[in-house]
Amino acid sequence: MRLVAAALFALGAVSAASSQVPPDTATRPITFVADVAPIFHKHCISCHRAGEMAPMSLVTYAESRPWAKAIRNQVVERRMPPWFADPAIGHFANDIRLSDRDVDVIARWVGEGAPRGDGPEPTPPENNDGWRIGKPDLVLKLQQPFDVPARGIVEYQYFQIPTNLTEDRWVQAIEIRPTDRRTVHHLRVFARPPGPDVPRAAISPDRSLCPEEVCGDLEPPLAGFGPNIASIGVGTLPDVFPLGTAKRLKAGSVISLHVHYVTTGTSVTDQTEIGFVFAKSPPAIELKTISLAQEKFVIPPKTASHAVVGTVHFQVDAALWTLGPHSHLRGKSWRFDLIDPEGQQRPLLAVPQFDFNWQTHYVFDSPIPVKAGSRLQATAVFDNSPANQDNPDPDAAVRWGNQTTDEMMFASVTYSVKSP
Ligand code: HEC
Structure with missing residues (x-):
């Protein structure tokens, strides 16, 4: 004491x-x-x-x-x-x-x-042994260490970790700690409810995972993955959800990880750990995270500003809690607008100079109310000109792809559905 x-x-x-x-x-x-x-x-x-x-x-x-x-x-x-x-x-x-x-x-x-x-x-x-979220109630670790080579391209890796939870828990805070942060370009954590394992080929983790009754125009949830409960990119800080809100982790869930490792010139053995702080009691509001993505685009060569738009339609009253824009080396700027059913547009977030090295999650001071029938519209602008110093190849026509030299128009969106 x-x-x-x-x-x-x-x-x-x-x-x-x-x-x-x-x-x-x-x-x-x-x-x-x-x-x-x-x-x-x-x-x-x-x-x-x-x-x-x-x-x-x-x-x-x-x-x-x-x-x-x-x-x-x-x-x-x-x-x-x-x-x-x-x-x-x-x-x-x-x-x-x-x-x-x-x-x-x-x-x-x-x-x-x-x-x-x-x-x-x-x-x-x-310092809590290095855990920023405080002392975790549960720490899960990759069951087998993964060797990241010194050079070359590493395909996406998928791992599963059983939680062995016997009852539902409410995640108040979650922190992902790779052994060496520099080797992880991004890492996404899903909680697959108990059930038979799904063959790897049937899983496409970059699809949206929003129930159809909430987000009309997104892909339905995929059998293999379950809800996204956390993700990090370069420079992302851990998620600590406001008191009274939390994400549900169902009893028996299996954590599935999808990891994009990058090589740094030195080989590294990774054994990522994930720490969870659980809420003491069930929260008033359940948070969920969906992906807003637009995969159909071609950024022409030598183009300084190419905009790509992605949208989520809300079919029910909801509230927005966080936005996490993600693009790669040609990412130039982002903005998010909420357009209500009457067509009124409200700007929510602008990132005028997007920096690939900082994949920040923006947590609203107070949640943004969303009327049923509203659209969340995200606009990402890409710079594929030679003036962009990070541009790996201004002569390339650039499409959606997993590697850092490809591009992504992807945002994680944390929302809650208002109880009627
Ligand atoms: C969210 C994490 C984060 C926070 C908070 C942060 N830094 Fe940094 N800082 C970094 C990282 C990562 C780098 C190295 C990469 C870079 O320079 O962007 C860095 C680099 C720097 C450098 C440059 C070091 C060099 O090599 O020249 C200075 C100076 C610095 N930070 C000072 C500060 C100060 C002072 C604060 C607080 C007022 C602060 N930082 C807060 C993450 C952070």
Whole structure:
């Protein structure tokens, strides 16, 4: 109990310190201990911590000091923390941008020589053995390690892991931890209800999985996969669902994983782990995730802006909770609009400069109500010109495909159906 209280106290101190400028900073030097560490602990170390996706840790002064100039550049130019939604459209619960005040404090600290300051450094928030979602109630691991070679192209891999759950559970948070994050381009987790196994060839995981009565024009659910409960791309953070909402994991479910490994020049043995935090009681609202995809497109060679549109029709009243746009190296921008049955269009999310390295899930601050008969329309724009520095081949006509050199127009959409 004593430890818990201490940890809570430390967290409280952190948020209080970073929420307003202490009145004396104009006259005294800005220091790591008093001013900067609380900002890093709140906004940076979820990624900049040993074992996480960023290249260096920013937990302590000794670790941060060598990076001071790079840190100033990154935060002043708003490249860190990474966030790509147009701030003029929508409000998001996981918006990790720094306030102007925090940017100013960091820039002044670096300008003044990045001093440490006296006294002990603030304690970082608890690490839970590296699980960002807190201590998981259930951890599932690939049953056999998978060897990712140093070079070449790896076909999609499919794995199954039995949950052995004897009753339904409600997933409050879920975290996917590959052994080496850099080898996983994306990974999708499905929960197949108990039943006979389905031959691999019958499974096409990129199809939409929305019940027909909810989303009129999508493919019906496939026998082999079951609901999508989580996915990560490059740079995606774990899903923590708001209290009172959760995803159902049926008793006896078998987790099926669909993994796109990429080679990094070094061979890696992967044994991905998936951690689940379960809700203590059944939630008021059940969340489900569907895929919005448009597979029929050809992006002409040397074209700087080619738009591809995909739509989901809602047949029932619903609410939207998150949007996760996904395209590859030619992805240039995304936007999502909700068009109600009267034709009124409401912009929900715009990502004016899509970056393949950041496959962010955008979690709405409060869920977006959807009237039956509305359309969710997504527009992805692709840049297949030589001016796109990431473009692997501007002379190619580019179609839907699994490899990073192909393209995808794909978004995960988390929704709930309002109870009547
Ligand atoms: C969502 C994860 C995430 C968060 C949050 C985050 N970073 Fe990063 N950061 C990364 C990754 C991954 C890289 C390396 C790839 C890149 O540069 O895009 C990086 C790179 C950097 C670099 C460049 C390092 C170099 O090689 O020059 C700096 C500096 C940096 N981050 C500072 C920060 C600071 C300061 C914060 C908080 C205010 C922050 N980052 C928050 C993930 C994150």
